Amino acid sequence: MEFRVMxxxxxxxxxxxxxxxxxxxxxxxxxxxxxxxQLRASLAVRPFDGTAQVSGELSADLKMACSRCLEPAEEHIVIPIEERFAHVSAAKDINEDEDLIIVEEDKVDLRPYVEGTMLLYLPMSPLCSDDCKxxxxxxxxxxxxxxxxxxxxVIDPRFEALKKLLE
Structure with a gap:
């Protein structure tokens, strides 16, 4: 998944x-x-306002440990992705934009950006069901x-001493 920015x-x-x-x-x-x-990546690279815009989506099926009971939880994730790239030589002509990725080499490999996006969107606390006990x-x-x-x-440990007074 490589392309040339210029x-x-x-x-x-x-x-x-x-x-x-x-x-x-x-x-x-x-x-x-x-x-x-497998992580499925469907991406398109197009020129946009003096930059190369990458847009599309990533999708994958995961089996993760439920965050409450540790049983397997099935997750299907679909992640939208959009990045803009500019070569360092042309970046000074473009208005400053925090979402713009400035690259020194003309050739860009999208794999690290795809993998990073995938890791960011992994569910933090997957559940096997909404009513998992x-x-x-x-x-x-x-x-x-x-x-x-x-x-x-469940007694708040700070009040444990008060419970002993009632005994």
């Missing part, structure tokens, strides 16, 4: 990319991601499968 900006050459990327190496250190499909904090039983006999009276 070729897009000066000649108006457009590119499109429909590729699948392996995410195993990218997500290898993440213990909450149990498995992942999670694990018992005392005995660790999955409360979705069975209930436990643990006391559910």
């Amino acid at each position: 070729e897009v900006v000066s000649k108006g050459v457009e590119h499109s990319f429909n590729e699948e990327l392996d995410m195993q190496e990218l997500l290898g250190d993440r213990k909450d991601v149990l498995s992942a499909s 999670g694990l018992c904090p005392d005995c660790g039983i999955n409360l979705n499968e069975q209930s436990c006999g643990c006391s559910q009276d």
Whole structure:
């Protein structure tokens, strides 16, 4: 997924990319991601106001550990992506823009930008279902499968001394 910035900006050459990327190496250190499909990237590169604009979407199917009960949770994510690139030689002619990526080399590889966007949009606390009860904090039983006999009276530790006065 490479393109030349100056070729897009000066000649108006457009590119499109429909590729699948392996995410195993990218997500290898993440213990909450149990498995992942290929990352599908559908991107278009077009000239826009003296820059090369990349737009499109990324999608993937993930199996992640539920943040409450640790059971597998299926997630389908679709991520919109839009970036603008300008060569350092032409960047001084463009109004200052914080969303503009200035590149020194003419050739741009989109893979690092795609991977970074994917990591940013990963769900922080996936759930296996909206009404997941999670694990018992005392005995660790999955409360979705069975209930436990643990006391559910949660007392603020700062008031623990007051409870002893009532005994």
